Amino acid sequence: MTEILRLRNLHKSFGPLEVLKGIDLAVAQGEVIVLIGASGSGKSTLLRCINFMEIPTSGRVFLHGTPVGRQTSSGVSYVERELTQIRARIGMVFQHFNLFPHMTALQNVMEGPRTVLKCSPDECRNRADNQLRKVGLEWKADAYPSQLSGGQQQRVAIARALAMEPEIMLFDEVTSALDPELVGEVLITMKELADEGMTMLIVTHELGFAYSVADRVLFLADGNVLEQGSPPEVLTYPKEEATKNFLRGHSSFRLPEPQLD
Amino acid sequence: MGYEWDFLVVLRDFDLLLLGLVNTLKVTVLALVLGVPIGLALALLRLYGNLVVRAPVGLLIEFLRTTPPIAQLFWFFFALPILTGIEIDPFRASILTFALQSSAFFAEVFRGGIVSIDTGQWEASKALGMSRNESLRRIILPQAVKRMIPAFLERAIELMKTTTLVSTISYADLLYQANSIAQSTYRSLEVFSIAAAMYFLVIFACSMIVRYIEARLAIASEAAH
Ligand SMILES: Nc1ncnc2c1ncn2[C@@H]1O[C@H](COP(=O)(O)OP(=O)(O)O)[C@@H](O)[C@H]1O
Ligand SMILES: [Mg+2]
Numbered sequence: 508m509t510e511i512l513r514l515r516n517l518h519k520s521f522g523p524l525e526v527l528k529g530i531d532l533a534v535a536q537g538e539v540i541v542l543i544g545a546s547g548s549g550k551s552t553l554l555r556c557i558n559f560m561e562i563p564t565s566g567r568v569f570l571h572g573t574p575v576g577r578q579t580s581s582g583v584s585y586v587e588r589e590l591t592q593i594r595a596r597i598g599m600v601f602q603h604f605n606l607f608p609h610m611t612a613l614q615n616v617m618e619g620p621r622t623v624l625k626c627s628p629d630e631c632r633n634r635a636d637n638q639l640r641k642v643g644l645e646w647k648a649d650a651y652p653s654q655l656s657g658g659q660q661q662r663v664a665i666a667r668a669l670a671m672e673p674e675i676m677l678f679d680e681v682t683s684a685l686d687p688e689l690v691g692e693v694l695i696t697m698k699e700l701a702d703e704g705m706t707m708l709i710v711t712h713e714l715g716f717a718y719s720v721a722d723r724v725l726f727l728a729d730g731n732v733l734e735q736g737s738p739p740e741v742l743t744y745p746k747e748e749a750t751k752n753f754l755r756g757h758s759s760f761r762l763p764e765p766q767l768d
Numbered sequence: 769m770g771y772e773w774d775f776l777v778v779l780r781d782f783d784l785l786l787l788g789l790v791n792t793l794k795v796t797v798l799a800l801v802l803g804v805p806i807g808l809a810l811a812l813l814r815l816y817g818n819l820v821v822r823a824p825v826g827l828l829i830e831f832l833r834t835t836p837p838i839a840q841l842f843w844f845f846f847a848l849p850i851l852t853g854i855e856i857d858p859f860r861a862s863i864l865t866f867a868l869q870s871s872a873f874f875a876e877v878f879r880g881g882i883v884s885i886d887t888g889q890w891e892a893s894k895a896l897g898m899s900r901n902e903s904l905r906r907i908i909l910p911q912a913v914k915r916m917i918p919a920f921l922e923r924a925i926e927l928m929k930t931t932t933l934v935s936t937i938s939y940a941d942l943l944y945q946a947n948s949i950a951q952s953t954y955r956s957l958e959v960f961s962i963a964a965a966m967y968f969l970v971i972f973a974c975s976m977i978v979r980y981i982e983a984r985l986a987i988a989s990e991a992a993h
Contacts, residue, residue, distance in 0.1 A: 560895060587899070595897025605892035609910050619896040622906050664892075671896060 509536040510572065511706050512557065512675060517566035519552050526552045528730035529566070534675070537704040541717040541738075544727030545753060550710040553727065554677045557708065558597040559590045570596070570674070595623050598668030598676040602683050604660040606652040612639065612663045613648040619671045638666035642696050658689030662696050669700075676700065678709040714757055718742050726750045771957070778958045781949045785959075788945030789966055795859075795941065796928045799866035803927075804920075806867065807874025815879060816900070832872035838933050841865045845937045858939035862931070870927050877919045881912030914985050921978045925971050942966060 512534040519527040526549045534540060542550045555561040557568060559575070562585060568575045575593055576583040606615050616635035620626040626634070639645045642662035652660050661681055668676060678697065682690040694716045701707055701720050711717055717724060717738065724741040726734040726749070734747045745751050778785075813825045832840070845861035856864075885908050893903040935944035946963035950956040 558895060560891065591894075591897050591899050594895055599895040601888065601891065601895075603888055605886075605888035607889065607892070607907055607911075609914070618893075618906065619898075622902050623897040667892075667896070 510534070511536045511538075511570070513569040513572075514557070515567045515569070517553075517556060517568070518564045519549075519556055519561060520564045526730055527556065527563070530730075530732060532725075532732070534706060534708070537706055539701045539705075539707045539709065539720055539722045541721040541724045542708065542710045542727055543712070543714070543717065543724060543741075543753070548727045549730045550727055551679050554599070554679050554708060554710060557675070558594050558599055558677060559585070560594075560599070562590075591623075595619070595671055596674050598671060598673035600661070600664050600668055600676070600678045600681045602680045604652070604657070604664045604684075606660055606664055606667070608652050611649050611651055612644060612655065612666075615652070615663055616667045616670045619667060624671065634670045634672075635666075638669045639663070641669070641699075642666045643692075656689060657685045658692045661685065661693045665693075665696055665700075675706045675708065678707065678711070680710050680712065682711065682713060712757070714742060714754070726753065728753075773958060774955060775958050775962070777953045777955050778949060778962060781953070782962075784945050784949060785942065785962065785966065788940055788942035788963075789970070791939065791945075792928065792931055792941040792943075793970070795862050795866060795931045795934060795939070796924070798863050799870050799927060799931070800924055802863070802867035803870035804874050806871035808878050810871060810875035811878035811882065812904075814875065815882060829872045829875050832869050833876070837865065837869055837930050838936065840869055841933055841937060858934065858937045861937060862934040862939050866927060866931060869930075870923060873923050874920070877916050877923065878912070880919070881916040882908055884915060885911050917978065917982050917985070921975060925975065928967070928971060 510533050512532075514530050514532040517527055517530040517532075518525065530553060532540075542553065544550050552561060556563045559568075563583075565582060567583060570593065575589065576585040606612075607618065610618065613632075613635050616638050617631040620631040620634050621628075636645065636648075639648055642665055644659060644662055644666065647655060647659060647663075652663070655663065665681075681697075682693050685693065690713065694713060697707070697709070698716075698720050709717070709720070719738075721738050723735060724738050725732050726741055726745070726747070728747075728749050734741055734745060734750050741750065742754065745754060810825055810829055813821050814829065817825060841861065844865045845856060845858065848861075849855050882904075889907050889911065890903055893907045898906070931941060932943040934941050935947065938944065942963055946959045950959040953959065
């Protein structure tokens with residue numbers, strides 16, 4: 508079991524508000540981790556610190572054992588160039604897709620390889636074709652985002668992240684903005700990705716999906732990992748009162764669950 | 769009213785009017801060609817420069833936008849040479865004035881366009897590993913510019929109208945030429961009518977072209993937004 512990502516005593520504050528209060532986490536290659544927790548508990552902030560969309564206030568992120576940033580006497584200092592390189596290696600998918608509206612689906616997926624990786628036009632095209640095919644949208648290659656359903660847009664967004672051939676994928680409530688009937692197709696795409704061995708950190712309220720896809724479930728409360736374990740351990744037999752309360756409020760395992768296999 | 773129209777007298781000097789129109793277009797186009805990139809630079813400095821840069825740039829923009837263009841023109845034509853000791857001809861003074869003056873307006877148009885883009889676009893490009901410059905160039909500006917086109921057009925037309933001020937420092941633009949012809953032929957009504965018609969035709973044609981481009985762009989992406 509190779510470790511791909513490690514967070515050591517990660518803290519993040521926004522002004523006086525401390526959102527992450529010392530997160531420790533080791534992620535193995537190919538592991539699928541689902542983060543659950545109440546709104547405001549710091550799930551998004553945790554994901555965003557992993558790819559440095561937010562700079563941690565203190566603590567350290569290790570990728571393949573290598574620490575990001577440089578330790579100085581006054582804390583860890585980061586160089587923007589290093590951070591853009593880290594971001595290029597970690598894919599992120601957002602709740603609101605954030606596709607580039609002035610580009611077709613194909614151009615959206617080609618954009619990362621083209622602008623960031625400086626791939627040749629053929630290579631960009633190849634990667635984009637492959638990823639669009641993988642999410643089942645090669646037939647929509649020339650459509651603009653505005654011509655796609657929410658579910659299709661989110662699958663293009665996943666393809667866009669995958670075209671960078673990331674080592675880790677981060678998903679932040681990627682089905683929360685979708686009409687219920689469009690949730691399944693996105694969850695299926697994610698499940699396929701997990702089955703292929705992609706390392707994934709997923710924030711979701713789809714507990715049925717979490718149960719079927721996760722190797723490990725983390726329950727976040729108030730900036731701490733309050734409880735973690737296998738899906739049955741956390742979702743079916745939680746130990747902590749806060750976890751039980753959270754799950755009760757969720758009528759867990761509600762549909763839609765993806766029709767797997 | 770027994771006024772007898774006589775366009776023939778004026779049409780004999782039509783080549784002079786055309787020359788004036790060409791000169792007007794020269795000033796307008798050059799001011800645009802210089803003013804747009806300077807405006808973009810000013811906008812970026814105002815948005816992303818450090819504090820030491822941001823404040824003076826903001827002040828410069830506000831100054832250029834709030835002082836009368838004719839005062840600026842006179843300053844560059846009459847005052848600047850005293851300061852530098854270098855004579856400046858009416859053409860250069862005009863270009864300098866209107867390039868700078870319109871750059872201030874374009875800076876505000878650019879800034880408005882850039883900040884109007886959803887932060888999700890910055891997030892997505894950043895998450896892909898783009899630098900801020902790459903995000904700007906590939907993702908933000910292409911979308912912002914599309915939204916700015918109506919404001920650009922309005923500014924460009926406004927600019928062409930404002931360039932009539934250059935006649936006050938004896939630059940031979942359309943208005944200056946019309947005025948000379950009027951004085952030599954005593955046919956002010958005809959001359960200025962024709963000059964106005966020429967302004968109208970050019971500006972109207974420009975706005976038609978831009979409207980067509982706008983419509984094409986709308987089909988390309990914003991259609992079902
Ligand atoms: N950029 C920010 N500036 C200030 N406060 C923020 C920022 N981002 C998140 N927060 C605050 O941090 C807390 C945790 O937010 P978040 O990580 O988004 O929680 P979750 O994703 O679990 O709902 C919230 O109280 C939120 O208001
Ligand atoms: Mg969140």
